[in-house]
Amino acid sequence: MKNQSPSANMREVIGVLEDLQDVGIIEKYAIGGAFAAILHYEPISTIDLDIFFLLKEKSESPILSLSAIYDYAKKRGFSFDHEFINIHGWLVQFVEASHSGLWTEAIENADTMKIDNFNAPVIGKEHLVAMWLLAGRAKDYQKIAMFREAEFLDETKLFDVLERHDLMSKWHREKWRFADEE
């Protein structure tokens, strides 16, 4: 990572993502995962930056869909492995979203967040909660608990998302995992 402020460094990452759109590889993208949780709420430990994206040219195979991005990374001189691409010191994980109605909707309805002097698309709070519920790992439930504790979720919006993506019964079934502390 260059010796500059972390947000200036993040500006460069967003610049690369915008370039991926400009050269016609990705159509839309938004920041998701723990990084999005940090931007909405408070800093928690995470090593990577999850980017949910939609390809410009649709592909049936999730592996093929990433190959254009890996080719781009190679040309730009970014190192990578099967999991992450190192973009200006940040481990970026690309997640193709077109096979999931929920993920696609989350990208299309992402919030625009101002970070210093630039804007970044960030998946909205209610969609993040629905995505964590769908993933259903212990760390996902912890983030749902964190967001519920914050009392900033729009429950009408959240339940609408959960209802439309058949997650309402899972919400009721798993609710005890992210119940309020007190």
Added chain:
Amino acid sequence: MKNSLQTEVIADLKRRKKTSREYLRSLSPAEKIAKLVDLQEQYYQTLVIRETNGGRKIPEKWRKWHEARYENADVSDLILE
């Protein structure tokens, strides 16, 4: 008596934790990113200390993180004239 002191200590701890979290939540997105970087650095240092003292090895994902963060580091500012 002991129980009331214990309750008081716990209440104070909760109050301090609440204040600290309120501060973190009030930060701008850019400040939160800076805090995340601090957290990552501190956590990695803890893992280094653990490994150095014969504890569990640094997890692979954190090794990757360290490599990514420093492999292209611009150290030109650090060169002494």
